[in-house]
Amino acid sequence: MQNQLRTSKGFWSAISILLLFQFCLGLYSAQKLTVTHDEYWHLPVGLLGWETGRFDYDRLNPPLIRTWAAVPLLFTSAKAGAPARSSDPADYGDAFLQANPENYHQYYALGRIPILLLSIASGLLLAVWARELFGTLSACLAVLLWTMSPNILANAALGTQDLAIAGFFLATVYCGWKFAKQVSWKWALITGLILGLAQITKYTAILLVPILMIQWFLLRVKNTDVNHDIPRKTILARWGVLLLVSCFVLNAGYLFQGSFQPISAYQFQSSELKVLNQLPPLLQNIPLPLPRDYLMGFDLQRFIMQQSHPTFLDSEWTRTGFRSYYLYTLIYKLPHGVQFLLLLAAFQWFKQRNQSDYISLRTLGMLLTPVVLLVCIASLSNNQLGLRYILPVLPFLFLLIAPLAEQLDLEKNKLYSYAIIVAALTLPFSLRFAPDHLAYFNELSGGPENGGLHLIDSNLDWGQDLYRLKEYLKQHKVDDLGLAYFGTVPPSTLGVPYRLPPEFHPEPGTYAISASLLQGRPYSIRKQDGSRHNLGNDALGYLRFFKPKARLGYSINVYELTPEDVIRWQTAVSRVQRGLPIN
Structure with missing residues (x-):
């Protein structure tokens, strides 16, 4: 060979x-x-x-x-x-x-x-x-x-x-x-x-x-x-x-739009480019040999990267x-x-x-x-x-x-x-994980099934499994779906009515939750009508207490909570608050 x-x-x-x-x-x-x-x-x-x-x-x-x-x-x-x-x-x-x-x-x-x-x-x-x-x-x-x-x-x-x-x-x-x-x-x-x-x-x-x-x-x-x-x-x-x-x-690449504008034409936000705005007035008349949209975009990205996240x-x-x-x-x-x-x-x-x-x-x-x-x-x-x-x-x-x-x-x-x-x-x-390469984790880290314990967002869950949820809902009749989806495609495209899950406490029902939100990521999730709701830090973390009924790909978990499950969670929380071990 x-x-x-x-x-x-x-x-x-x-x-x-x-x-x-x-x-x-x-x-x-x-x-x-x-x-x-x-x-x-x-x-x-x-x-x-x-x-x-x-x-x-x-x-x-x-x-x-x-x-x-x-x-x-x-x-x-x-x-x-x-x-x-x-x-x-x-x-x-x-x-x-x-x-x-x-x-x-x-x-x-x-x-x-x-x-x-x-x-x-x-x-x-x-x-x-x-x-x-x-x-x-x-x-x-x-x-x-x-x-x-x-x-x-x-x-x-x-x-x-x-x-x-x-x-x-x-x-x-x-x-x-x-x-x-x-x-x-x-x-x-x-x-x-x-x-x-x-x-x-x-x-x-x-x-x-x-x-x-x-x-x-x-x-x-x-x-x-x-x-x-x-x-x-x-x-x-x-x-x-x-x-x-x-x-x-x-x-x-920018069709020369806004090229060679003087520094004075910009008001930069990032720490790297703000220095240019602090130059003497004479130097501020120097034209920058770059497109305006490029400079504004670079400045905006640097500003965002410098903020807490x-x-x-x-x-x-x-x-x-x-x-x-x-x-x-x-x-x-x-x-x-x-x-x-x-x-x-x-x-x-x-x-x-x-x-x-x-x-x-x-x-x-x-x-x-x-x-x-x-x-x-x-x-x-x-x-x-x-x-x-x-x-x-x-x-x-x-x-x-x-x-x-x-x-x-x-x-x-x-x-x-x-x-x-x-x-x-x-x-x-x-x-063997195809087409779920995005969610790949190696064996010693627990594989994609346990990837959410280590990393989330585009390492595991970038909204790639909404179509799988649609197929799941076709095969399983769900009357009242609670959905929190980490993605930008409107979940209303599922063609199934849904509501937002309760925050910080469980209620009986069926829920589909993205892995990033399950681990506590704050996010602006979509409602049925397309408007947005700001989900707080660890608002759905209580669901980690329960075992999912199904995993769709590796980025969406489906839970079916009964009244008994809710009582079990409440009992466990009460024991923790009193310093007792969870049975």
Whole structure:
């Protein structure tokens, strides 16, 4: 098999099969899953961008991926509706649903396909770079990790920016690697183009500028393998072209709307940009070479990220974030096969760090820089909502694992080789949860059934199982449903009347409760008429006392409480209040 994979035909056949499998599995998930929380307004806002040429409907995300996802809808009869300008982006989703009541799910499913295509393109790039860095077998292992990753599969089947920015992080650092090695005009232009596209994908891409600079020094300082004969002026000129191209692409992505407005035209809210408003009046006349909607959106997002926000980790809540949140997220959400391979990769590097046939110190630094920088900055944030915020670290972790494939030698290192093979063979095991990749938790964390004890929100419950509730209600007659749904699709689309559950105390009845709300997350839930009700902290936590009758996917629990159940809960509460143990 090794010999076959080393041939061009065998290599590209293997890569094609893996990526085709990922694409088909993504299509299946795209059809099955309910429109998720943020996805509800991303697609309509993207379609509005095509229809109006404006990008100020929702500035919290740049426009590229939204408009990209909406491309298939241009060939259908889909309408964005006529929404009024709103500070609540879910209103754009409501208008879209009202304009397309019969086909709205199919339109969202179509909008997920362009993201799947970006995932395939990212997998191809991963194969190309791993092959150039380490060899053919390493590339096959990297793509296997990519296509079998439940976290990649989850985001590849959703019409959001998270998978796309992971791909653009990979593409930008790859182009930066080429540019640092060759310092050519060609790679300056290509790197600037990709960096610019990344900037109009997600604001996280601002980190790519320091990453490229760190990468440059890691790969060139005191490195005899690169050309040092290039004049300094030429290097500076090519760096200048790279940054200018990036800036041009960013402005073009917003159709140059509001570009080059002076600082005095803005009133910033975030601590980073407020500094500009405090400059002397003369300096406030300096024009900013960025689109107005981009700057306002970046400022708004930074302001939101600096505010206190409820964050849940291991059954504890805080409003200032956990500094260890993303480390634990990786511990709980990465498959054990990937974790074991990372340990083997670290062991192998320490064992062979002085040998030229493994990862050099420069390459290690280049691949670790985006991982460390992104995880550290995300860990300092108050707003921690899920692994998706650090999804770009995954392709770099896969590249760090990839060289293990070149170490396979069943004659000289039988035990070590079998360890790698067995770990790689466990990777498809996570697919047994399809299409519920979003709710994936590894075995030692208790699996997705117990994921809510560790993490919630987009790690487990992002509103993806409302259609399952609809099917459940078709099969089980429920006269008086109490529903608290963590999602933006109006539950009235179920076609079944419902009421809100009682808060802080149980009553007999049938209840369907989202996992995030079950763990106590405050949230503005929808009533039957579409209006909203603010659910307080742990308002439905009493339901954790009871065993659910059914679990729909892994994000909605169904409870049937009898008068006896309520009495049992009241007795347990009374005993706790008196300091007595619960029987």
